Amino acid sequence: MAFLRRPLLLLLLVTHQFLQLWIASGSVNEEGQKQEEFYEELLLKPLPDRKVLTHFHFQSSAPPSTSNGRHHHLFPKAISQLVQKFRVKEMELSFTQGRWNYESWGGFDSIPSSNAKPPGVELWAVFDVPQHLIDALWKNLTHTLSGLFCASINFLESSTSYSAPEWSFPPALGNLRYGTLPREAVCTENLTPWMKLLPCRDKAGISMLLDRPSIYRGFYHSQRLHLTSTGFSSEGMDLGIILEQTLTVVLQPNIQRASLARTSEKHIQPSWSLSSIFGKEVNGKCVLAETSNVYLLLDRSLVAELKQLHKENEKSAEIVLTSENFWTNSNFELSAKPDRIFIEESSLLSKNSSILYKFEIEKYSEFKPFDLGLTWKIPVGWMCQQAPLHASRFLMGSGNERGAIAISLISTQPSEGSMGANFDGERCELRVDVFQVVPWYVKVYFHSLQVFVDQQPKAVSDIIGTIHVSPSKDKVSPGVMELALKLPCNVSSAALTIEFDKGFLHIDEYPPDANQGFDIPSAIVSFPNFHASMVFLENDYLNKSPLLSKFQEKSPVMSYTEVLLVPLTTPDFSMPYNVITITCTVFALYFGSLLNALRRRVAEEERFLKEKAAKKTGRIPLLLSKLSAKLRGRRPEPPHPPPGSSSLVNSKLVLKVVLVAGLAVCWQYYIS
């Protein structure tokens, strides 16, 4: 038996070797064909109000392939399965806590216009299927995502919580579904599954910086997942998917006591370093990543301000700005030497251009960790560039019966600055799109829409170019309002008001904390004529970096308004039984008493009683009754003879009893 066993073992070994070889060659082939890629990047940007914006950008892409059921090297399998199963063309999911401060953090760059998100969860998806299948796919998608990200995204399943915007939502492509959950609490349990999608998790590379306590201590953080798929056209092909994961955090650096102590330096921007804001350093790159870079972005207006300061201090400002050692100048100091400096092409809008410093992580290792620090030397103040109009939204009215929603748009330009709007003939127009979803229990009266421009009421048809409304249906669908406003360019303020009635819900429809109120999701205000893009001078390199090529894309400027909290009237939750029983009692009272009133025959009853009385007692009661009748002034009723003898009555009774018993017997017989 032993000698028989040996060749078998040999055979096994040989086949195993062969298989391994085959697999290896196969993988080599695959890699030759196309490659899955992963990029990790981090952008840092000082903000005017003594805060720092950190923007992590991870991108993994899987190119289209011909084989079915492909094995992924880097790309998360869960996502590719999800895309293939639900035929998702484009999807974006964001978890946000805090509100992006458009006034001080800017609203015109590509970071706020694509990464500033409404609080809670926002999900939109474009499907590559016919219209009638979309809703079913959306429901499945929400459930899948809910499982993937440990969030209650499955509440977006019900048709009352999502809508289908037609044109006002910027990535409008048709087949779009959009839903938000404003009250979703975002926490580490959502971040961990998001991080699981990265090939290096948080074990190596830039993602090592993601220290939970420091992220959630921030003023704003938004974790976003955006995926685009290509190549649906051919049948056998798998999809090419680009998965973009970003995490935007606004943090306040710890202010050193020493600098605070001196009153003269109170206005100096706080100095910070990666280790001071995250408490961690980067120990080299994630080996699976193609590129691993850290950028420091100085805003246009900040650069302009620095130039101004230079002019005051020294005469040769222009030289210093572009020179290689700009990073250690009299204004601020960087702790690491940038590998490269990019200068933005000066655009039409502003003469100034922002500056981008690039640091390559590849050069750093465990023994020489990367820690970028920025130390300010002199006080600097600047303003971020803002969207042409600052949008805010509020509620009007009091009480729980009705109210009004007002969206106010206030020009951010100090005076009649020429905004780069399109000139239609002679009249300069600024186009603003407003997209507003209201839940069904906020019953909006669309006919009550009013427009005010510069505090003057205007005719709705003058200002609103296009309007698309789908009114809410009770317990079926939310109300959607899409407006395209055409405002004059020199507008200083505009306001929209619309009235609503507050609905009354069934007790089961209230959330556990009913008296807290209900949220109206953020309205989206977008400016289709304005595009946020940063074009840098050296183009050849930029194509390699997904973050910078993202900056170069023209994305429409959009901003989200505040979430509104509408208190609704609550019924008494504690006593449904009492209400049911009391109401039913009243109905029974109605039914019984009315039927009784109809059924009664008073004269017959009187007669019957009298007969009974006459039969039972002898003369005295009869006399009494006669007396009482006389007293009443009526003629005494002559006693009628009894209708029949008692024996007859008895026989009738017996007959009845027998009949009933017979019926009962029959019933019993047939039932059994």
Add this chain to the structure above:
Amino acid sequence: MEKLKKKIRSFSFWNWVIASIIFRLILIYFPKNLNLCSRPEVSTPLTSFRRLAEGYWLKQSSMSPYAGSMYHGSPLLLSLLGPLTVKRIEGQPNHLLYSLVSVIADVVSAMLIRATGQNLQVAYFGTLKSLDLVKQIELSGLVPLAAFGWVIATHLSLYPAILIIPVHLSFVLAICDLLLGYGPDAPPRKLFLQRHQQKGLSSQSKLPPGFSWGSIIHFAFWALLWSVYVLVLCGISLKQFGGLWEMFKSTYGFILTVEDLSPNVGVLWYFFAEVFEFFRNFFLIVFHVNILFMILPLAIRLHHRPCYLAFVYVAICSMLKSYPSVGDSALYLALSLPSDMQFSLFLFCGYVGVSLLSPVMHNLWIWRGTGNANFYFATAMVYACLQIVLVVEGVSAMLNHDRKLRSLILDKPRDAKS
């Protein structure tokens, strides 16, 4: 002397009319929170003026007026009253024109009710004459008018459908009269039929009136004609939208399923806000069957008084309908009430008390947030009980009255014998 008295009476009547019109005009100019347009006692989801304006706006922007769950009225009303919601007079309240129209409608309906009452009195005192009158009017073509009124009333608010029985009964000995009944301010638009008959002191009226099939067929023919006509009109106005099925779903369906749970003077809104979802359909059936169930017993007992029967039906409907308002009870309170009713003082005090307490409770609950829903519901409950007592007492008083009449008439020959 007689003439002077009459003069004084008529003078005081016109005084009353003018005073009430002035009062209505003052009500129009009330500020927004006090305006009757926005009071839950007056405007229900079916009759709200703002919902009508919303429906008109949707229709004007080429959408179906039933697209949202805002408008639940007839499409014909949109084309009749819709333009009034948009037209404005500079410096006046927005709803002025519409309110003026409703004031005019109210005055007309009040005059018609008065005319009916006068006819009734004439019939009560002079039997034979009124019989001639009856015949004359019946011949002069009030049957189509009555059919029209019935069809339109059913079309607008569904519940008058059960008035078909008094209509049929009344054709035996009745004058038919059409009443255009608008409730107080914006609202309860309701065409209803008021038919009355001479209350018989004569021996003829004691006899159970036999059906005259001819007039019933006549009526049925006209009702069919009018309903086809109304449906065709609705179909035309809704042609480019969902069609008639959508209309039925969002008018009659909305009435029958009690979808809107906003507070009103009835009891159903709170009941359906609290009842368990599982039993909802069961209770919907029970409550609506309650209305239908009483039709037959009442018709049997009150068959000789179609006018009074109509009054009882109107009262029951306004008590049990899904979205009641005070306009409905104003309608039946304006109609005949038997004078020898019990508890009339108690009922009067109850009505006054409820109408004072209910706005206070509503204000406490909705506007101040200090009260509880149960307090407002309690006033609605008391109101329902008062209406129940009114109906039951009214019916039993009328039955007693008839019994007395019968005994008087039966006793007379006996007296003569003895």
